[in-house]
Amino acid sequence: MKTAIIYDDVFLKHDLPKHPENSLRLKYFLKSLPQFDFPILKPKPVSFESLEAVHSKNYIDSVRLSCREYSPGFFDPDTYYNSYTYNSAVFAAGAVEKGVELLLNNKYETVFCAVRPPGHHAERDRAMGFCIFNNVAIGAVRALLLGIKKIFIVDFDAHHGNGTQHTFYINPKVFYFSTHQYPFYPGTGSKEENNEHILNIPIQEGSGDTKYKEVYGEIYRKSIETFKPEIILVSAGYxxxxxxxxxxxxxxxxxxxxxxxxxxxxxxxxxxxxxxxLEGGYNFHALERCGKITFQLLKSI
Ligand SMILES: [Zn+2]
Structure with a gap:
């Protein structure tokens, strides 16, 4: 498939050494990238049209102000910020927005946004779980604004994407399919929360490859074939x-x-x-190998 990577060093500037969500994660994930000759495109800042469709203006303003005036600090016990965080988050969301635009203009068939901070826990009014703005939700909103009527989001991060689910909970144009450890952080993602376009598949700790093969080989394939989306967005949490x-x-x-x-x-x-x-993934060596597996598959499929 014709693939582009979207990346910029701005994603390394939001950083807190020794925190699990630090800039080295992204460096390790991309370590094998030079072996593959993908075009690497620069992101743009997110449009306010898309950003304000997912987050409240008050929240966006408070992130900007905190980073400018009160950094460094924490938005919640897990989620730090420094003076670059607002800018990194604006470009992370903008990378996904640009990726969606490139795909819908038929410039590429696949785009991988190698971004930080991650996004799927970010709620309308608050940062949460290392996430500032909900990158994948902002990409889906961009696709909706461009006239797409059916979007399939698949989220294989170990944690449930509470922010993504809440953004589209009453929007049947967006199907949200999530596999995640459960019970676990952030506490959401039970089967009871499912509706006709939200499919949470809670997974017990220790389940391993066998369970995932069953879910992605059968349930995932059936869900997507039934929904018939026009685009797939993946919250890739390793x-x-x-x-x-x-x-x-x-x-x-x-x-x-x-x-x-x-x-x-x-x-x-x-x-x-x-x-x-890119969402989570906190072991450097596993990230390096998962990055290589991802790029190999993008080349070969
Ligand atoms: Zn996670």
Whole structure:
């Protein structure tokens, strides 16, 4: 598939050494990228039209003000900010927005947004779980504004994307499919929260590749074939890996490869564009290997 990567060093400036969500994560994830000759495009800042469709103006202003006047600090016990955080977050969301625009203009078939800070926990009015702005939700809103009527978001991060689910909970144009460790942080993502376009698949700790093969080989494929989306957006959280310090799902390199293959093949079979945006993943060496697996598959499928 014709693929582009969106990346900029601005994503390294939001940083707190020794915090699990630090800039080295992204460096390790991208370590193998030079072996592949993908075009690497620069992001743009997010448009206020898309940003304000997902987050309240008060919240956006408070993030900007905190970073400018009161940094460094914490928005919640997990989520730090420094003087660059607002800018990094604006470009992370803007990367996903630009990726969606490129795909819908048929410039590429696949885009991978290698961004920080991650996004899927960010709520309308607050930062949460290392996330400032909800990058994938902002990308989906951009697609809706450009006239797309059916969007499929698949989120394989070890944690439930509470912010993404809440953004689209009553919008049947967006299907949200999430696999995540449960019960676990952030507490949401039970089957009871499912509706006709929200499909949470809670996964017990220790489940490993077998469970993920069943879910992505069967349930995921059926859901996407039934919904018939025009675009797929992926919250790519590699913290489901067995070496990750923040989860206990026991998924191996092979399991990660299987999940990515199923997702890429589903886009290929439906002949629709697909965008990935980086969410979690906190073991450097697992991230490096998962990055390489991802880029190999983007080359070969
Ligand atoms: Zn996570």
């Amino acid at each position: 913290d489901l890996h067995k070496d990750d310090p923040l989860s206990n799902l026991e998924v191996t390199d092979k399991g990660v490869r299987f999940i990515l293959e199923q997702i890429l093949l589903s886009a290929k079979e439906l002949s629709i564009p697909i965008l990935f945006t």
